[in-house]
Structure formats: C-alpha cells, structure tokens
Amino acid sequence: MRFKYGMAMFALMAISTTGFAESGPATYAKDVAPILNANCASCHHPGEIGPMSLMSYKEVRPWAKSIRKVVHERSMPPWDADSSKVEYSNDSSLSEKEVATVLAWVDSGAPMGDPADLPEIPVFNDTWAMGEPDMIFTADAEFVVPAEDQFIEYQSVYFAPAVEEDLYITAWEIRPSERSVVHHANLVRAPKRLDSVGIGQAVLTGGDYIGSYLPGARPLSYPEGAALLIPAGSVIQIQIHYAGGPEPLTDRTRFGVKLAQGRIDKVMRSAGTDDWEIEIEPNGTFDLETEVTLNHDLTLLSSGAHMHLRGSAYVMSAILPDGTKKLITDVPNYDFNWQSNYQLANPISVPKGTKLHVAAHWDNTENNPNVPDPNMKVVYGEWTDNEMLTTWSHVVLTKEKLGLKVVDGHVVGKFDDAQDSISSGILQSLPNTFTRPRKSDESKEVSSAGAN
Numbered sequence: 349m350r351f352k353y354g355m356a357m358f359a360l361m362a363i364s365t366t367g368f369a370e371s372g373p374a375t376y377a378k379d380v381a382p383i384l385n386a387n388c389a390s391c392h393h394p395g396e397i398g399p400m401s402l403m404s405y406k407e408v409r410p411w412a413k414s415i416r417k418v419v420h421e422r423s424m425p426p427w428d429a430d431s432s433k434v435e436y437s438n439d440s441s442l443s444e445k446e447v448a449t450v451l452a453w454v455d456s457g458a459p460m461g462d463p464a465d466l467p468e469i470p471v472f473n474d475t476w477a478m479g480e481p482d483m484i485f486t487a488d489a490e491f492v493v494p495a496e497d498q499f500i501e502y503q504s505v506y507f508a509p510a511v512e513e514d515l516y517i518t519a520w521e522i523r524p525s526e527r528s529v530v531h532h533a534n535l536v537r538a539p540k541r542l543d544s545v546g547i548g549q550a551v552l553t554g555g556d557y558i559g560s561y562l563p564g565a566r567p568l569s570y571p572e573g574a575a576l577l578i579p580a581g582s583v584i585q586i587q588i589h590y591a592g593g594p595e596p597l598t599d600r601t602r603f604g605v606k607l608a609q610g611r612i613d614k615v616m617r618s619a620g621t622d623d624w625e626i627e628i629e630p631n632g633t634f635d636l637e638t639e640v641t642l643n644h645d646l647t648l649l650s651s652g653a654h655m656h657l658r659g660s661a662y663v664m665s666a667i668l669p670d671g672t673k674k675l676i677t678d679v680p681n682y683d684f685n686w687q688s689n690y691q692l693a694n695p696i697s698v699p700k701g702t703k704l705h706v707a708a709h710w711d712n713t714e715n716n717p718n719v720p721d722p723n724m725k726v727v728y729g730e731w732t733d734n735e736m737l738t739t740w741s742h743v744v745l746t747k748e749k750l751g752l753k754v755v756d757g758h759v760v761g762k763f764d765d766a767q768d769s770i771s772s773g774i775l776q777s778l779p780n781t782f783t784r785p786r787k788s789d790e791s792k793e794v795s796s797a798g799a800n
Contacts, residue, residue, distance in 0.1 A: 374453035375461025376405045382467050383446050384408065387425050389470050390477065390566075397527065403469060405460050416454040419447055426686035430678045435693040438566075478521045478567035481604030482757070485509065485584055490600045493529040497592035499731060504545040507584040507603055511537075515578045515757045516608035519569035522561040522586070526599040531589040531732065532654065532687075533561040535603065537582040545587040547738070548622070548782065555582070557618045557740065561601075562654065562687035571649065571695075574744055575608040575754070576616040589730070607757030614748045617772065619646065620740035621706050622779035624728035628658060628712045628735065631722050636737060639667070639705040641777040644770075645746040648696045651677045652689040653706070653739040656732050657718045659684060660711040664739060669701040676741065684718060689742075697746050704776070706739050745770050 374380065384392075384402050392398030401407045408415070418424035419442065427441035442450075453459075473479050485507035493500065524530040534547050538555035547557045558576065559568055570576065578584065584603060623638040651664050664676040677690050713722050726735050751766025752759050 373456040373459065374449050375459050375465065376408065376453065377461035377463055378465035379449050379461075380408075380453045381405070383442070383449060385467060385470050387440060387442060387446075390472065391425075393470075393472050396472070396477075409458055409460075412454050412458040416451060419450045422447075426683065426688070428679045428681050428683050428686065428688065429690050430680055433678050434675055434690075436690050437693045438689075438691045476521055476523060476567075476604055478519055478569070478604070478606070481521070482607040483517075483605050485603040485605070487586075487601045490598050491588070491590065493526065493590045493597050493599060494592050495594060495596045500590045500592065502730065503588045503590060504542070505586045505588055505601060506541060506545075507586070511578050511580060511582045511584065513580050513758055515580075516575040516612055516752070516754050516759070517578065517605040517757060518575050518608045519567060519606035520559070520576070521567040521604045522559070522601065523604060524561065524588075524599050524601045526597040529590050529593050529597050529599060530561060530601075531591045533586050533588040533601070535559055535561070535584070535586045537578050537584050539579075539582060541583045542585060545585040547587075548779075550585070552782075557620070558584075559618075559689070559742075560652075560654065560740075561586075562652075566689075568689060568742075569606070570616055570742075573611060574614040574616055574649075575612045591732070605757075608754045609756070610754060611763060612752040612754050613750050614744040615750070617743050617745070617775055618740050619648075619704055619743050619776045620738065620779070621704060622738045622781040623784075624736075624781050625784065626710070626726070626728040626735045626737065628710050628726040630725055631713050633660075633712065634658075634710040635707070636710075637705065637707045638737065638780055639703045640779055642698065642702045642704060643700060643774055643776060644772060645697070645699050646702070646743045646775075647746045648676060648692065648698065648741050648743050650689050650691040650742045651740065652687065653677075653679070653682070653708070653737070654687060655682060655684065655708065655710070655737055656735050657684050657720065658710040658712045658716065658726055658735055659737075660709045660716060662706060662708040662737075662739070664741070665705045665707075666696060666698045667703040667705050668698060673705075674698065704739075704741065706737070708737050710735060743775075745772060 388402050392400060392402040394401050425440040427439060431439050431441060487505045488508050491503055522535060535558040536547060536550035536555055537558060538550045538553050542549050619642060621638045621640050628634040653662050659682045661680050661682050663678050666674040666676060674696050712719055712726055728735060748770050749767045750769060751763035753761040
C-alpha cells in the first residue's frame with residue numbers, strides 16, 4: 349500500500365520510535381535483511397542494475413543513511429502507481445511497517461544483531477532475472493554502440509531461431525548484453541521480416557506487440573491458463589533505441605521464454621494508445637487525453653506507459669459504453685528512469701465498445717528535476733529531448749475457452765470441454781498516430797513517421 353500522509357505520518361513516527369520497545373531494537377539480521385532480500389536484492393546483487401550489492405550486512409552497512417533517505421522518500425524500491433486506488437500483484441513498494449522497521453534500524457545505529465537470526469541468502473540466476481529460460485532467441489547480429497552518441501538511429505533487430513511450429517509461452521524476458529546503452533526496445537512478432545520494426549508496422553501487417561524493454565523493466569509472466577501464441581512462420585523482431593556511453597560497447601540482445609505446460613484457455617493480446625499531438629511550450633506544462641475503442645469483450649490484465657523526461661503523470665481508465673469509468677492505473681509521479689508494467693491483482697472485464705482512455709501530463713518547468721532545459725519547446729519525437737505517449741494493456745478475450753493441451757509450448761491435443769477459437773479480428777480502433785495529422789510542422793522535422 350502506498351504511504352499516506354496526515355495521521356499516517358504520526359503513526360509511522362510513533363512506530364519508528366516505540367514499535368520495537370518490547371522486542372528490542374531492530375537489527376539487520378532479524379528485521380532488515382528479510383525486507384532487503386524480498387524487495388531490493390533482485391536489483392541489488394552482482395551483475396544486476398542496482399549500483400551496489402545489498403546481499404550482506406558488510407555490503408549494506410555503509411549505505412545505511414542513504415537507504416534510510418530513499419526508503420523515507422519512497423523513491424526506493426521504485427513504484428510510481430497509486431496503490432491506494434488500484435491493487436497490483438507486482439507492487440514493489442514497502443508497507444508502512446517495513447518503512448518503519450528500516451527507519452528504526454538506522455536511527456538506532458544500524459546494528460547487525462545475532463547472526464543466527466539471518467535469513468537464507470537469496471539465489472539469483474547470473475544472467476536471467478526470471479531464471480533459466482526454456483528457450484532463447486538471439487539477435488542475428490551484434491551492434492556496436494558508438495561512444496557518447498545520443499542520436500543513434502533506431503535499430504531493427506531480428507531473432508533466431510525461426511519459429512517453425514506454433515509456440516505458446518507463459519513468461520518472457522528481454523536481455524540486452526549491454527543494458528547501460530539500451531534506452532528502450534519494443535518487441536513484436538510479424539508474419540514476415542519487416543524493414544522497419546515498429547509496433548504499428550507489426551500490427552498492421554497482422555502481427556502482435558509482445559512487450560517492451562524499459563528502464564527498470566522486469567520479466568513478464570502471464571496468469572495461469574493464459575499464454576502468448578507465436579504462430580508458425582512468425583519472425584520475432586525488436587526495435588532498439590541505443591544511447592552511447594563513455595566508451596564503445598557491443599550489444600547482442602536476447603529474448604528468453606518459458607514454454608507453456610498443461611491447459612491453455614486464453615491467448616494473450618495487447619491493446620493500447622499512441623499519440624503524437626504533443627507540443628509543450630518553454631517553461632510550460634501540457635495535458636493530453638487520448639483513447640481507442642475496444643472491439644470485443646476483453647479482460648484487462650496490466651497496463652503501462654512510455655513517456656520521456658518531461659513526462660510527469662498519467663491515468664488510464666476504461667470507459668464503458670454506459671459511461672461507467674473503471675480506473676486501471678493512476679501514476680501521479682511518473683519516473684522516466686523506472687517504467688513499470690502494472691499487473692492488476694483483480695483483472696478488469698469490459699464489454700465491446702469500451703474506450704481505453706489515457707490522460708497524461710508533462711511538466712517542462714524547473715519544478716521537474718528531470719528536465720534538461722526548461723527553455724526548450726518540446727514536441728513529439730524519437731529522442732529523449734523530445735516527447736512520446738505510448739500506452740498498452742495486456743488483455744485476453746473474456747469468453748475465450750480454448751481447452752488446449754500443451755507440452756513444452758506445443759499443442760498436443762484438446763480437453764473435452766474445449767471451445768472453438770474466437771476470431772478476434774481487429775482488437776481495437778487505430779491509435780491517433782494513424783488517424784490524425786501531427787500537431788505542427790515542427791514535429792515533422794523532429795521525428796519520422798511511425799516511430800515508436
């Protein structure tokens with residue numbers, strides 16, 4: 349649950365000073381290590397994205413005051429959605445009790461405690477955050493990222509091996525070999541090799557958007573009984589936005605998957621919006637509302653959005669045909685450095701004709717610490733100095749009941765109660781990037797058509 353101020357603040361202060369009176373002061377071994385293991389170690393262990401390892405008292409103790417600061421500010425663990433409004437199954441924010449425990453521990457001198465109280469040290473796969481994949485697709489070529497180059501053309505990358513039979517997967521992870529130079533990447537499957545790999549290009553040729561690699565992104569897994577179908581003959585492709593670091597680096601991105609096993613009733617799909625009518629004045633703010641209409645009864649499982657440095661907040665809602673509004677995600681403090689896929693603890697079923705509605709806000713003023721130059725006018729474009737608004741929701745057809753028997757990702761039969769596949773056709777109306785002219789001629793100079 350996200351932290352609430354007011355009376356909750358006074359309660360937290362009381363807990364942090366008196367909550368351990370009966371059991372003694374908080375210690376690392378008994379109280380803090382379990383919190384760090386469960387919420388921090390997945391990123392803060394050798395070889396992962398965290399700048400330091402937090403796997404032992406020796407590693408944690410020098411950072412005690414810094415840990416106190418980011419925990420108190422709720423900037424770590426990163427979680428930007430308002431969980432008081434919607435419950436998420438992958439919520440990484442700390443509870444009020446966990447925050448109080450960490451504050452009390454630091455305030456009492458960050459003691460080690462009895463080593464006998466230490467929990468078991470978590471074990472992580474050195475390469476894959478989701479564990480060893482059942483199958484790995486590898487980019488068919490390396491890319492040398494030039495040093496200090498922030499304006500590298502988007503790279504269209506293709507994966508091998510080829511998909512020769514229908515393949516059902518239940519989890520996946522995109523893994524660049526040099527994550528420090530990957531700004532973001534969009535993964536799609538298409539019925540043929542595309543010259544330019546964009547989400548729109550893939551969907552319009554009969555393919556699908558699978559998902560994205562974003563700052564802070566974690567592996568994605570699907571609910572029991574659901575799987576992503578990669579049809580035979582598909583080409584798995586990714587569009588990668590690189591940004592050069594201090595020295596040249598060579599990246600070869602991989603796509604690891606877990607293969608479906610057992611009964612599969614629903615095929616995963618995606619719906620979403622894309623809009624380029626963005627025009628932010630110097631030292632100004634900007635608001636944009638955009639939506640698409642859903643053409644089938646769908647169940648929404650997750651959501652996410654991609655903006656750039658001026659992105660400040662967004663709200664995604666489902667507006668039903670009768671006008672009822674269901675909140676999907678409220679992100680009041682969007683952080684470009686940590687872009688999450690928010691998985692709903694309680695999936696939302698909506699009827700045909702529902703509008704997937706997004707309201708976004710950008711802040712191009714000194715109030716936004718991420719803004720490199722508030723005196724710039726900002727329009728839609730590919731680069732970080734420009735802006736974007738691309739949103740998505742992973743969905744399934746509500747009434748679909750395929751009853752497939754699947755072994756190692758391949759269909760071997762059907763259950764007796766299996767029902768014929770529901771032909772989904774076009775899942776939604778086209779986003780505004782395909783139906784509406786750009787807002788200004790200036791934006792045409794900044795970005796090429798169809799960029800994602």
